[in-house]
Amino acid sequence: MIVGETTGAIHLFENSASPGQPANFSLSQANYQGIDPGQFSAPQLFDVDGDGLLDLIIGERNGNLNYYYNTGTATNPIFTLYSESFGGVDVRQPGYNVGYAAPFMFKYQNQLRLLVGSEAGDLYMYKDIENHLTDTFALESSHYIDIWEGIQSSIAGADINNDGLMDFVIGNYAGGVTFFRGDTVLNPPVGIISHAAEDEMQLYPNPAQDKLNISWPGSNKPAVGEIYDMEGQRLSRWQLPAISVKQIDISALPDGFYILHILSNDGAFSKKFIVNH
16 A cells, blocks of 8 residues: 655555455555655556556646656566656646645546546546557546535545446545445446436525525435535435425525535435525
């Protein structure tokens, strides 16, 4: 396991547990190989160039990615800097001086995909990577399927429940972790829990004062509602009745921006709203 830190150094931890036993990580080498791409390093081990050796992709505070390819072997890796602006990735948004890039590269249907968490909390999805390792990746979305789980988002994925589909775990600045289960409903680049496009979920009025009306495809079924603040902390959770247009009381919320998250049998839905009393 390789872990980043505030100063930018990365540290190597080794698992001493036997196969099938709970992991037991201990620090093996601090300041691993002297690698230091920049503050708030966020590393991922992944075979980028397809040579069978794990490489290093490291995000940093400035919002860019660094790529170190493995010039050693599988048992004795040597990570050599290839690019300090890998794929031209920059997840800084207007009004932000920093980006806090946190990469997760994976393969879907034998094609590379890249998701990058950001300071603003949005997930950036990049594609057409194999043909552009030396220049700029194609940005598919800067708000990947409208997932927003709090600022300084980070993402990792694996088939956690062994159903053959990619699942996601997303962390944020507040310390929360959210699990997104794989689903066959969605089209490529990757199936995850059904999630509506933002314009399929209606919130009105928005801005709102005391009451907020909610509707979405399938909203005539029972659901669970959650409200999060812009730091990703859940403020409330409640059951929603089986009626087409649901109304919630937001009179106790201070003025500001919030995220409404709906969980139903038809999927997960999220949208931002404003309280202005």
